[in-house]
Amino acid sequence: MVQLVDSNLGSGTVDINQRTNSNHEANHSEQDKMLSTMKKELSKKELKEEVREKLKDIKDNLEITKDIRCGFGFIQGKILQKFATQEVFVLLYGILGATIQAGASYFSGTISTLEKRYRIPSRNMGVILTGNDIILALFGIPITYYAGRKHKPRWMCIGMLFIVAFCLLNTFPHVIYGSGKEALALTKEYEEDHYSSLQNATDESLCSKEGVECIKEGSLIPQAIFFVSQLMWGIGSPLYGNLGMAYMDDNIKRSKTPILISFSFFIKMLGPVGGYCLAAWCLNMFISPELTPTIITKDPRWLGAWWLGWVIVAVIMAFFSFMIALFPKELPDRAVRKLLEDQTKDEVTKKKEEVEAQISWKDMKITFGRLLRNKILMCSTVGSLFYCFGYYPYWTYMPKYIEMQYKVSASKSSLITGVVGLVFTALGIISSGAFVSKVRPRARCLGGFNVFAGVVTILGIFSYTLLGCAEGDDFNAMIGRVNSSSFSAQKMTTCNADCNCDFSRYSPICSMDGTNMTYISPCHAGCRSSQILDDGSKVSV
Template identity: 45%
Template sequence: MYVILYGLAGCVMAMTFAYFNATITTLEKRYKIPTKTSGIISVGNDISTMLTAALLGYYAGNGHRPRWMGIVSHLGLLTIVAFCLLTSSLHFLYGAGEDALKLTREFGQVNETLARQEKDQKLCQSSPGGCVQEVGQWVPQVFLFVAQLISGVGQALFYTLGIAYMDDNGTKSKTPAMLSLSTFLRMLGPAIGYSLGALCLRLYIEPTLKPLIGREDPRWLGAWWLGWLVLAAITLIAAICLFMFPKELPSSRRRRLQVRHMERKMSLPLKERTFGDMMRTVRRLARNRVYVYNTAASILYFFGYMAYWIFTPKYIETQYRQSAATATMATGTVALGFSAAGVLISGYVISKYKPSARSMACWNAIVDFVTVAGILCYVAIGCEGSDRLNSLTTLSAGNSCSADCHCDYVHYAPVCSPENITFISACHAGCSERTKDALGRTIYTGCQCMGSSGLISDPETQFAVDGTCPVDCFNEFLAFLGVMCFLKLMGASSKSTNLLIALRCIPPEDKTFALGLGSMVASLLGFIPSPIFFGWLIDNYCLVWGKTCSSKGNCWLYDTASLRYALNLTAASFIFLGGFLNISVWYYAKNLKIFDEEESPKDSSKNKEVEMETLDCKS
């Protein structure tokens, strides 16, 4: 029952973080946030986890774990409620935004003056200047970061003490099955969170208005704020059940009484937890080679694969020209289903065949190298039509046909030429007039930059249609999705083996602190710097920035070919190094014992006699 309830509570936590990742590209567009900044925002919860995990895990490790988890779960889940409400409040404070409202049918009907100004701005044959004024854009970024920061407070103690409590209150032979079941339940959270994100992003950011663009248009903004209200409502009921568990379960109490009885016979005093003792524990763990190499291998894997956990929807949108809803659904529901299957299969195999520590470390190394091979396949799975879109900057920059219009701060409003070439805007295509055809589509005419180097003089070919040119990358997207699902299956199969090695390579009295210390180090060296680094890397390949008067804003278009090589090869390098560290774990784990020997009936009767004797002494 504890395993199920603990897994469901973790599921609720995971839903919120998955939903944030699902909507991060929409937040970038709405509040003009560069990817590097969104990477910094996304690690706010890891920063608070890093600051609290080891310290709380050490001092609370000998306390009432379920009560601690109940308190922190209540606090943690309530801070996640605050996280949800604080994030959604941005929409109610700032609204849908003028860029989104301009793309609705009601905008032109309600405000004809602004609509006329928008027409002139797209053609932008006016005086220089006129940059986009964005007042207080740093405030939403601070809101989002603070919300992430407070959400990580309860997460640290929840996971650190929860796993240790589960391991302490069950036999070692059952730990793999319990870990797999709780992890499986927790992994339903991202699937549900991403599915909720896909559903909300299918709605326009202002659901009461009718948009003039489709969901595949890069300017589409979904109702990102709606899901936070749903998550805040269901998170309120998640923590109560953890208060109902005792300090320890009956079987664990029997084992503890046996240990205490032996300590009394040997006159071993109980140790108090002090800061000096904590530092001695750190030095003792630093000399544990299996613990150090296993932790380092995990950090390198996390550092490399973190880019896909956070930026996969963005990668699918930019590389394969899929809508935000489709990218989110593929990342969450489809791919995470394979992750859940990998956890269950590995839990069954470990419980049935009880592999040695060396076998588990060997499997972890194999998974790392297979992951590297799969990421190299990502490099090969590109879309030619998507890569061709980066040519629009060379076609529109420095051409004499558009040199007279001042377009430094033009809104990203792509148009498509008869040659199926996308231009940043009608301004960059050298267009001078805007009309509507019989179908109601916006047509720009007099476009002097049409054709090769703008040399075509036939007025009938000098027109452009509003929106990006159609690009068919669906087959490439399916190939990418197939490889991603396979890697999710393989990667999830190593979760239990990695955690079991971490649990068994340390003494029982150091278990809680070691988990907390490992979580802190992983946050410091992996979870925190990785999104910032890869966000910076992605920004380096931006071709079209949504400029404002004070900053570059968000990126509208990337050099997809260069980005595909740089992102995937960099991530693969870190995971490749982690595979060699797992080989080191394999070498030093030869004497590590993962499972207890089966208890014989004779030993069981002796244990019962010791228990009765201890209870008599106590009475």
């Protein structure tokens, strides 16, 4: 019995030893795999560090030629050369883009004030805003093609100077015409002169003969100036946008391209927020800041200092335009990578690239034809065209829409437009760039998400039709509630049909026929003239 037990115990001991040995062998194999993996990772890291050290040595010993030298003229040196990096360029490119977007949003935020000050109909303002698109359509491609083979940062600076000219030209109407008599009459300094002129004028014509507009449109000179400024914008914007993207594509590593480009777009999207906030700040000041207005900002007759923001934007833009011009034709890191690539190329390939780099109209046609045959690019371009066709006018007139629909001041409508929508746009851009860099989804997934986002955006825009104030949508609320016993709606519309009352001053009057109707101006009531009686009261008929 004991021997049997001993033999069984012995066999059990052998089994345990075998299992223990197998476990040790498995653990050793796993440890060996982990060690080999760690060695491979360490070898990769060491290899990367070694490559970085070699690239750094090549960069430090690289001859500073005119193509990689940062600065020009007497503004150059070793200290300045340290800033010739892709990170600094992306930062400056984003800041410049922010100033451009600030200028565009500032123009949008001041449109209602410009239309009111110079009596520009909205249809004319729409034509003015097409000036930059006309230049882009006619000269955008040849300008970008020619400048793309030259010193890109300096040509970007030239384009930015055209946009600076756009900003300064927008201030010219104020320099030429000043604040206007109507605005000056609403100040303490000039109100006595205004009242004395009213006392001398006993008869005033509000509407000329039937079929003639009673309130004529403003002079064409301010409209022509604004249109020429838009042409300047059209010349400068492709030089900045297209050349900047090409410069980043040439000089930034592909692994860092998504995050750096999204970072630059994030900075650019802060520009519209700043532009609308600047418009709100400027429009909150009277058009002549040195004078004391007798009305508040909520008064429909209020005119803000729309011209002041253009000076601020022009100064900031000119400063950073000079900074971008200091960058070399290509960054030193790009020159190092290009040097290593050239060592592996044969002479035939080098000569072929030199021929392709030469500027010619024939080469431009070939390049343009190659782009037209790219189906994905063409579909994306057509989609962008429809996007611009619908979204740009919507966003341009959004401040005016909020101002008119919800009866708020021009400064408040600009502040709402800039802060709410564009902040979320900026957050979306920076988060999407980080997501694409880390996850790297397929192109099909990105395209599907873009379609989904577009559909949600369209549904959100259509929801605006369900929002608003009932009185703001009611035509009778603008001209007074018409009593069917004394007037009919048809008579009311035909009464002032020949009078263009869009630019009439806010001057509410009451009817004298017992209906207790109030109109926002004599023109809206259909009055053709006004008289000042002996007792000083004013009667419109």
